[in-house]
Amino acid sequence: MRRILPILAATTCLVPVAHAATILPLDRATILAGSPFDMKVEFDGVVAADAVAVTINGRPAAEVLGQDAAFIEKEDGVEASAVRINAGAITTPGTYTVEAKAGDETKTVTWEVYGTPDQPVAKNVILMIADGLSVADRTTARLMSKGMTEGKANGRLNLDDLQYMAFIGTSATNSIATDSANTASAYATGHKTAVNALGVYADRTKDSQDDPKVEVIAEALKRTGGKSFGVVTTSELQDATPAAMFSHTRLRADKADIATMLLDQRPDVILGGGSAYLLPQSTPGSKRKDDENLVVKFQDAGYALATSAEELAAADGSNSGKILGLFHTGNMDSVYDREVSKGGTVAQFPDQPGLVQMTETAIGQLSKNPEGFVVMIEAANVDKRKHPLDWERAMIDLIEFDKAVGVAREFVAANPDTLLIVTGDHTHGNSLIGSIDPSRGEGRESVGVYADAGFLGYTDENGDGYPDSLDVAPRIAMFSSNFPDYYETWGPKLDNPFEPAVQDEAKNYQANAEYQNVPGATFREGNLPKSADTGVHAVDDMVLQAEGAGAENFRGYMEQSDVYRVIAEVLALAPSKPSN
Secondary structure, three states: OEEEHHHHHHOOOOOOOOOOEEEEOOOOEEEEOOOOEEEEEEEOOOOOHHHEEEEEOOEEHHHHHOOOOEEEOOOOOOOOOEEEEEEEOOOOOEEEEEEEEEOOEEEEEEEEEEOOOOOOOOOEEEEEEEOOOOHHHHHHHHHHHHOEEOOEEOOOOHHHHOOEEEEEEOOOOOOOOOOHHHHHHHHHHOOOOOOOOEOEOOOOOOOOOOOOEEOOHHHHHHHHOOOEEEEEEEEEOOOHHHHOOOOOEOOOOOHHHHHHHHHHHOOOEEEEEOHHHOOOOOOOOOOOOOOOOHHHHHHHOOOEEEOOHHHHHHHHOOOOOOEEEEOOOOOOOOHHHHHHHOOOOOOOOOOOOOHHHHHHHHHHHHOOOOOOEEEEEEEOHHHHHHOOOOHHHHHHHHHHHHHHHHHHHHHHHHOOOEEEEEEOOOEEOEEEEEEEOHHHOOHHHHEEOHHHHOOOOOOOOOOOOOOOOOOOOOEEEEEEOOOOOEEEOOOOOOOOOOOOEEEOOOOOEEEOHHHOOOOOOEEEOOOOOOOOOOOOEEOOOEEEEEEEOOHHHOOOEEEHHHHHHHHHHHHOOOOOOOOO
């Protein structure tokens, strides 16, 4: 039951009782001035409306936020009351004390509302995310791509030369451990949130899409000016990292609804996988449960459609201005499978573009807008191959990501009014500890550490930046600190991606017997719960690097939500004197 607060006193007969409260946004939230957000106060029990008072700096919250407040006597499925104010905003920067009273109980939180310079420092922002990027990955990619002689690298990655650096805290509002949803959401909104949540503060109701919303970057750009926006990924477009840029839901698994939100927001350039969630249920392979054809709706809105690398090249040359690239029904294949093994699902999708081509297309199209652009570019398979301990595939995808960073760096060099941010959303607990050489012995005896590690045997005779072969010796000895039950084979999976564990009849995960008879295979008992089928994310700080306009603002330790603040500041999204 919802009621407007000013009339509550005359309509309730509940007895005032003292109850604790949760206030959303949470304590210490940082909020962009003028940015709309939903406010909610959740009481721990049923309270009387006339016993409730919610104020901001001593004034009624509804008055400060500029929207009506609704009292909910009993939330759906919850024997407790709440107050909600939707789409409010605070336009004046400063410190705001929020107080919620119910009877004798008072809860107080503090928000910081921040403005930005009046004039932008940057015209464009390129945010590049290698999902799951760890420090060990950079080292390994460099060794595999460039080689090493007498302890010195034989070449440098593009990642090696970015000028500014910061350590980024990735934890969620409900856990030290994290996922790609809450982490990318912090980048896209400036608000930390809960694991699995996108563009919302997670509340207690069962409905995954009624949680208090905060403004996402796609909305902020529309509200504040005429910049173009793009989303590029090698995952499904509805996957957590890309979805964080444009969607609002408590559950990242709401992929069909996220696809609809993508249509609602309509970024100018959209490139990735996940077409199954845009096609009507009558289409083979569709994962929708309705007859909506979002692909046709995008086309009706003026988007050029590309479903292959060849079609993307044609769309890129068409000057359409809006491109929808759908290259897979699910996640796109890794570089190694796409270019070498032809495993995975490459037979079904034989002409998938690489991240370099997608990056070139996105930047080329978006930069035609004289007002500037923002684009998020994700190498999703770094994470998606590290989860199943498929290290070589992950590292080859990171080398491709580094090449895409090179494309972005060339643009920044020619357009110094561009901020380039290169980071991950979270890390994994993997380390490079030495090398593996079967000539040393079988199984664990093949691992060389300290002086026995020597140097790696990868070569790059054709100079394309990728190792000519993964089946070399010595090769990388990379291991994870966490894993399910699995068979360690001590070598690359040359034919198809690695699947370390499979589900048994009790729905627990056990080591995949497919690898049991690989010569030298060793059973490793997992150190994760049996519900885990792969390795998991780490809580380690993320390394962020940047160059270009405003890059000097990244330094020391920063929270993930601070990254959005830097973006907002360099783009002047909340000037004290808005331009006409």
